[in-house]
Amino acid sequence: MELLLYNTMTRCKERFEPILPPQVGLYTCGPTVYNYAHIGNLRTYIFSDILKRVLQYNGYEVRHIMNITDVGHLTGDRDMGEDKLEKGARSEGKSAWEIAEFYTQAFKKDIRRLNILEPTVWCKATETIPDQIALIQTLETKGYTYRTSDGIYFDTSRFKDYTKLSHQDLEALQEGARVERNPEKRNATDFALWKFSPPQVQRQMEWESPWGVGFPGWHIECSAMSMRYLGKLLDIHCGGTDHVDVHHTNEIAQSEAATGRKFFNYWMHGAFLIIAGGKKMAKSEGNFLTLESTVATQRIDPLAFRFAAFQTHYRKPMEYGDEAIAAAQNGLQHLRNQTRALMDAGAPSAVDAEYRGKFLQAINNDLNIPQALAVVQDMLKSDLPTDVKLATLFDYDRVLGLELKKSGADQDLPAEIQAMVEARQRARKEKQWALSDQLRDRIQALGYVVQDGPQGMKVFKP
Numbered sequence: 269m270e271l272l273l274y275n276t277m278t279r280c281k282e283r284f285e286p287i288l289p290p291q292v293g294l295y296t297c298g299p300t301v302y303n304y305a306h307i308g309n310l311r312t313y314i315f316s317d318i319l320k321r322v323l324q325y326n327g328y329e330v331r332h333i334m335n336i337t338d339v340g341h342l343t344g345d346r347d348m349g350e351d352k353l354e355k356g357a358r359s360e361g362k363s364a365w366e367i368a369e370f371y372t373q374a375f376k377k378d379i380r381r382l383n384i385l386e387p388t389v390w391c392k393a394t395e396t397i398p399d400q401i402a403l404i405q406t407l408e409t410k411g412y413t414y415r416t417s418d419g420i421y422f423d424t425s426r427f428k429d430y431t432k433l434s435h436q437d438l439e440a441l442q443e444g445a446r447v448e449r450n451p452e453k454r455n456a457t458d459f460a461l462w463k464f465s466p467p468q469v470q471r472q473m474e475w476e477s478p479w480g481v482g483f484p485g486w487h488i489e490c491s492a493m494s495m496r497y498l499g500k501l502l503d504i505h506c507g508g509t510d511h512v513d514v515h516h517t518n519e520i521a522q523s524e525a526a527t528g529r530k531f532f533n534y535w536m537h538g539a540f541l542i543i544a545g546g547k548k549m550a551k552s553e554g555n556f557l558t559l560e561s562t563v564a565t566q567r568i569d570p571l572a573f574r575f576a577a578f579q580t581h582y583r584k585p586m587e588y589g590d591e592a593i594a595a596a597q598n599g600l601q602h603l604r605n606q607t608r609a610l611m612d613a614g615a616p617s618a619v620d621a622e623y624r625g626k627f628l629q630a631i632n633n634d635l636n637i638p639q640a641l642a643v644v645q646d647m648l649k650s651d652l653p654t655d656v657k658l659a660t661l662f663d664y665d666r667v668l669g670l671e672l673k674k675s676g677a678d679q680d681l682p683a684e685i686q687a688m689v690e691a692r693q694r695a696r697k698e699k700q701w702a703l704s705d706q707l708r709d710r711i712q713a714l715g716y717v718v719q720d721g722p723q724g725m726k727v728f729k730p
């Protein structure tokens with residue numbers, strides 16, 4: 269069945285055709301590690317995880333690259349302001365390297381909790397500086413660069429079709445970009461490829477280069493890493509929608525200028541997670557929630573946030589609210605209960621071809637997960653035998669990633685409940701029946717179901 273994906277470049281849903289099937293190259297712009305990821309960022313990574321799983325479900329072998337931006341991302345969008353890592357390091361009293369390492373590990377923990385598949389390659393901007401310098405040298409040789417007092421810039425007027433991804437009016441854009449104008453730039457949209465370390469300030473992260481000591485501009489890292497780790501497999505490049513106008517536009521300009529060839533065939537962007545009043549959740553706005561805080565305050569399983577993200581198509585803004593999160597927790601729990609009931613009835617058998625087809629039709633229509641969830645419920649309500657239902661459900665979960673196979677076991681119970689469950693297991697082993705009954709009553713009083721069966725005790729939220 270054909271797979272349709274919306275390409276920001278053409279503003280159309282297009283039939284997906286990889287360059288070298290069955291392989292597919294996928295590049296996801298990774299986090300800037302000067303703070304925790306917020307649940308908006310994580311929504312974008314859930315989107316790219318679904319994209320990857322859908323490609324795999326369609327039989328492709330996905331080579332997935334995700335970078336870690338640990339240098340060069342400045343506080344202003346157009347090469348003005350301070351390096352976010354150096355600023356973060358100062359305010360936390362740590363080194364920029366320590367900050368980067370700490371938040372990289374925190375990010376990896378978040379994505380594990382959301383059951384987001386790890387990329388084939390994780391790569392850091394700071395580990396590919398020679399590649400970035402080589403790419404800038406190529407651009408210099410081809411006459412696309414110029415020098416100012418603070419760095420080496422890309423001359424966007426020399427690149428035809430600079431706005432082909434953003435579809436913006438170039439004149440209006442030049443006018444708008446002037447707000448942050450650096451008077452030495454030839455065009456307001458020009459961007460830094462290499463920035464010199466400021467003379468009065470000792471930077472923590474800096475490197476020698478043919479142009480002087482300094483650090484790379486933000487955009488060049490993703491071009492260099494895509495080329496290094498994907499080679500010819502420049503199939504899909506994705507990120508959040510805010511990357512369209514500047515970051516991805518600049519990546520395309522510098523990459524195509526350097527190689528003379530098309531840089532990625534498909535550009536895909538996830539819409540924002542917004543909060544009440546329609547405001548974008550952003551690290552720089554300080555209005556953000558981490559996964560950790562959401563899980564703790566809403567008392568949810570982290571996968572309930574993944575399930576919440578499934579309720580909105582990835583190209584539509586997702587409104588965050590406490591009720592939506594609570595509804596997602598209930599929805600996920602309901603699905604787990606349905607799975608558990610099927611598991612109790614027996615082992616999975618063969619996947620139903622008709623329902624597999626319906627599911628595939630939804631996900632292959634530009635990753636329509638809300639529609640796919642409706643198919644899941646239709647299938648569960650159908651008169652298929654339970655063993656076929658279970659096999660079909662587990663097959664769907666290759667895309668959904670809700671760990672439904674674990675529904676039979678005690679799932680992510682809050683620590684206090686887990687402790688009581690373990691105490692009750694010990695009590696039963698030691699035949700302390702009165703204590704075991706007491707513990708059962710206490711767990712039930714906290715709103716959980718306790719079932720004792722031949723396979724042992726099951727505890728879950730009804």
Ligand code: AMP
Nearest residue numbers: 299300308309312507508509540541549
């Ligand atoms: P950053 O760590 O700022 O480089 O952003 C990491 C990813 O999150 C990028 O792909 C951004 O486009 C995306 N992003 C930033 N804010 C939001 C938001 N509120 N909702 C969804 N994605 C976002």
Ligand code: ZN
Nearest residue numbers: 297298490515
């Ligand atoms: Zn990027």
